Amino acid sequence: MYNPLNTEEQRVILHKGTEAPFSGEYENFFKKGVYVCKQCNTPLYESTSKFHSGCGWPSFDACIQGAIKEQLDADGRRTEIICAKCGGHLGHIFFGEGFTEKNTRHCVNSIALIFNGE
Template identity: 45%
Template sequence: MKKINDALTEEELIVLRDKGTERPFTGKFNAFFEHGIYKCKNCNQPLFKSDTKFDAGCGWPSFFEAANEDAITYREDNSILGRPRTEILCSNCDAHLGHVFEDGPVDKTGLRYCVNSISMDFESENN
């Protein structure tokens, strides 16, 4: 990860840089459904739009689509033996965001972008 935001806390760095995972149901955006855009905590790149967020019941903010096709980098993650996953990173700064799974809403994309709240900032579009 290219560190851009000098104000990142140790807790944020553990997720963004060291690929940690926040505890489920603890993140500030898990049960948060305001209208706006979610941006990278490190570099401010737009990542997800609120109208693609859904309640997956998994304990982390979930989206069925990225803000645009260039926002996210996808990387094979074999860190858990026997359970290959696809890691998602900010395409601009390489910050770790979470993972994408293929159990999202079938009437949309079928994808579930499972993202750590701590990896993102929210910008409201109401003001």
């Protein structure tokens, strides 16, 4: 069973949309806890991996092991990240930008996440 999604959540999670930059609930949110998939509640990111990139979406430099899958977008130019359990679209992953020592940025739509605080 998956969580019910509203129209905008469906547009992003099921139909690979993107929320407007700087509009998401978690873009400037830095409490301790775990971010889970809004569709299936699978733990995806720990708050310790979140950082401020200024890109307009929540940014993480690591995911919980095995939580996401990477695949090329339909246009073949970017790498999409999806929930490994339900296949819901989360956002995109970028490498080589130098924001953190891991040199990786998971750029995630806030609307695809639920935060569970400590």
